[in-house]
Amino acid sequence: MELNENLSSLEEENAVVVGAVTDPLEQSKAIAEEYNIDFPITYDVDHKVGSKYGVHNVPGGMDMGPVNTHSIFVIDEQGTVRWHDISPHEMYVPLESILEELKKL
Structure with a gap:
């Protein structure tokens, strides 16, 4: 939830955060x-x-069928x-790594 907690830092870099999920809508x-x-x-x-x-x-x-790999x-x-x-194994990327890449744009 680090992305959500730091939206203002991302917005300062003119970033827009959008999530994409494959889980059922209600879940x-x-x-x-x-x-x-x-x-x-x-x-x-x-x-x-x-x-x-x-x-x-x-x-x-895994018996859950095709999925989207965790990615940013x-x-x-x-x-x-x-x-x-x-x-495929982790759902976490440090916020600092993302901010560094945004600053390169």
Whole structure:
């Protein structure tokens, strides 16, 4: 929830935070409410966003079907991906790493 807690730091770098989730809508809404998520969340139930950014896959050894891998992208105003972190194992990227990449834009 570090992104949510530091939206003002990200906004100072002219960043807009948008989440994309593949979980069922009601489950995602409940999590957003529980953690007071203040940024927009898109529901990628058909995996179009995940496929476009190359993070849609079938995890080995899991019976839950295809999912989008945990990832963070920095996309410039022209829509070009300038930096990304894709991790099948961790949901966390330090805020400082993201801010460093934003400052390079």
